[in-house]
Amino acid sequence: MSVSIHATEKALFKVFSNDFAFSIPAYQRPYAWTKDQAGELLNDLLSFLGDDSEAIADTNSYFLGSIVLIKGEDDPKADVVDGQQRLTTLTILLAVLRSLLSEKNASKMTKYIYQEGDKIEGTSDCYRLKLRERDEDFFRQYIQCETGLDNVLKLDASQLTDSQRNIQENASYFYGELRKLSEQERERFSHYLMTRCFLVLVSTPDIDSAYRIFSILNARGLDLSLSDFLKSEIIGGILSSEQEKYTRIWENEEENLGRETFQELFAHIRMIERKAKLSETALNEFRKYILPKRDPQKFINEIIKPYSDALEIIKTANYYTDNNAKKNINYLFKWLNKIDNIDWIPAAILYFSKNRHTPDKLKSFLIDLERLAAGLMILRADINERIRRYAKLLTAIEKDVNLYSFDSPLQLTPDEINRIIITIDGDLYPIKRIRQYVLLRLDSALSEAEGTYDYPVITVEHVLPQNPSQGSTWLKWFPNDEERLQYVHRIGNLVLLSRKKNAEAQNYDFDKKKKKYFVSNTNIVPFVLTTQVLQQSEWTSAVIEQRQKDCLESLRKIWRL
Template sequence: MINVKSKPRESILKEFLNDIKPIHDPQQLIDKILIPFGEAFYEINNQAYHSDILAEKVNQFFRWLQLIDNSDWIPPAIFYLARNYSNPELLVRFFTDLDRLASGLMIQRANINERIERYSKLLYAIEIGEDLYASHSPLQLKMEEKQYILKILNDDLYLMKKIRLYVLIRLDTALSEGKASYHFHNITIEHVLPQNPISNSVWENWFVTQEERDQYVNRIGNLVLLSSYKNSQAQNYDFELKKQKYFTTKTGVSNFALTTQVLMEKEWTPEVINKRQEQLIDRLKQIWRLQ
């Protein structure tokens, strides 16, 4: 991918022999390409970048990128890291934007051909030394992409099964100022306003019609994170009981900043959800520069 900048059309071995031509200068191939690329690939996979400054910041981007649901971002990550290993400031700037691009393509559900085309252009831009931070660079999100991403995030996020947990964990990390750590497979999503509230409950006083409930129930302003143990017990309790049962722990607070916000609310009305929706979308705009 780094060399040819397109997805394979034949076997990897055949294309490697035809396009890389290792027999022409095998020592150069090993010393200048395979070893530095292999080391870069290892450090990306293991979040093992070393530097006197900014190493943890670079490794945090590697952790986020590992949560992307495809691996098409890896070739430009390897290529840029191998070329700029000793310049952590450049790495932070590049991986900030690669994380943004990979997240944006994932949220938009870009298909494999769209991703390969985009990353091919990015590899070429890195190779010839283009300004990666100019607005027309393939590393940068276009205005229409940012608008589409915001539309998706502002809609019924819970119904977007392939991105909803990723988006909420990114949001929770930002709200906790990066101090939280996560066991990804032990986290589930809970609706504050239940999907199926009990008849004659307080929910029916706050959301009078089914149409009104449908308008709010699956939006980001109504969603929180719980441990899978808490969520597995979940029922359609009224708001106060729900806060006691699911949004607190033995220490008195939730493990998630996103969920702790709910504990401060005395009621959970359309107005509260609207306000929270706006605040959370604004935070996502900051994370991925979607303004």
């Protein structure tokens, strides 16, 4: 069935007019623009406007991007699918201008914020923009109301929600910047803003076509996500008397995780439920296979809430229990979070949700999950291989089968173990995606899990350099190029440093390198692997071979290889 879609470019005086009554749907996230985005917008506008000597001409026009609306052809009511951030910020800007302009000009600015009803035309009083229910009263009282701006600037920010704080900060920023202009400059800016700044309004009568449109438009605002559309459908399927309760649960979980991680949560939910690679749009897969609208309260109570709580603990490595397993569990979460993909997370969420109150079971599972995830990373398993493996593991967790049997998808196969050993016993340094993880994991084991690795920079360095200088001690110890190349890139010849590489220092002779390159400014080496090197008086093939053997044995113990 064809859908009517309209796209028109309009100056702001036509956008904030009786042609539109904008409303932010309940599924939208809170207002999220900070002073960074608001400042960029204002600076752009003032830059395009130019100075007082320049006449405002067509060449000075400024394009504010596109917004997507659900709107009928003859009805001004418009649900904002994409564009909330810009419309809200522009309304704040209009309110600030109104407060700074002369009384005569201020009254003219009010009509862009507030529509006065007309009995002859049959229209009623209304504000041009209606925010979500949770923000609506605050925005109306402190921004849209003519006397509200002075009061919002005096509010205690610590008592405000994130969205209210953003509104306050952006209003304060605009106020401070526009106060620097003269009355004449503010009048000129107001004229430019309303007549030479344009939005493209894309309107469609239903949410499905709106979702497709917003997905392909490169708008300036912060894009909506799958979770925003699901929120609309799921919350909309709950009795109105219960909607506020479940909206608060949803938004509290989003705030606890942060928007980006909350979006990630839905990809993990989809994987837990579908156990397969995405084959169509995520929205369609949720509608067709996961069916959250069938029992929306249950979906929120039994999936959104516990899975969100699990993901927060997994990401922050902040599991709490009364027994000694807490330290080990959080230790394993920290290592899992260093894996170069997130495909292991759905299995962690599902198992954690089922067993969060049995820490010993959690510990055993996470030991083997980190072993599996690290193994697949070392083997450079591609995304399809990882998804197939973790899908089998999700099924095994759901069916409550023995995850520690020989043929369990949680366990590495003999072939995988053999290939992992070959990889870590070979030239590790050229494999950039895994070398640091392997060395840090090894270093942590050697320090008996006492090492900390939260350094801004960690680099992997050679002891025996790749290209030793002529006449150096290195060439006396390794006169044969073939022999040198046999050792240079292997674990036994690698160390970790908590600073950037120094190309010149890499080729120092061994004694000088130990003193000037492998020691930090405070003379405290943060890595056991590096401390071991400092204890050596020479660095020969025999030393590297023994170190290689010891390191490999330690890694085999860590991962039961």
